Amino acid sequence: MKRLAMLSVWLLALLLTGCKQVTVLPAWAPNSQVALAGSVIGSAVSVVNGYEQDQKDCAANSSLTKCPGVSNVAIHGAIQKLQEGLVVAQPTFQQWEAALKTNATAPEPPALTTNISTLQSTLTSLSTLTGAQ
C-alpha cells in the first residue's frame, strides 16, 4: 500500500521537478524560471485548499470513502507544512514579480529557491506518510 501511495505522489513530484523549464510560458510569466516557481506555488495552494475542503466534506459526512485518508495524522501534518511554506513563499514570489517589472533580469531570490524546493519535497513526502498498512 505504501508503494501505491508512493507511486502516486512520485508522479506528482516527477511532474513538478522533472523538467527544468516550462515549455509553454504563461502570459503573466516573463521567463520560464518564474513560470516554474509560480506553477509549484499554484499546485501547493490548490492542494492545501483541496485538503481543507475534504476536511469539511468529511465533517459533514464521515462515511465518505476518502475520510480515513483525510483523518490521517501524517497527511494532516504534511499539509500543514505546505501551508506554512506558502506563507513564506508567496510574498517572496510576489516581491520577485514586482522586481521583474523594473528589472527584467532580476534573479530569483535565494530564499525563494529554497522555499520552492521545500514545497516540492513536502509534496513528495506525502508518499511516505500515507497508506501505511
Place this chain on the structure above:
Amino acid sequence: MIAILLSSIAGLLPTLLADVGVKTTLANLISASLAAFSALWADFKSGASALSASETALTALQAEFTAVKNDTSVSPAVIGAIAEVSNLVDDALIGWTNAQVVDPGTLPVPPAVS
C-alpha cells in the same frame, strides 16, 4: 519524454506489481493513474484547450478506482488513503494547469490548516 516514460511504465506495472503481491485491482489503478498523468502532462505541454486525451485517461482511472472500492478484500483504510492521495494529486495538477492562465502571485495564501 516524461509522457513516453509514464506510458511505458503504465503498460508494465500491473505485471510487475502482481509479482510483488500487489492486488490486481490496485495494480490496475496504478497503471491507470500513470496513464492519466501522462495524458495530463502531454496536454499541459501542448497547451491543448480540449483535454480529450486527459478526459479519456481520467475516465479510465475512475473506472479502476471504482473497481478498487468494490474489492471487498481491500481495507477501508487503504481505500481511504488511495482516495485522499488521489484527490491531492488531482488538486496539484489542477493548480499546475491553472497557473497557465492565472498568475499564482495573485492567489491568496491559504489559511492555516484546521
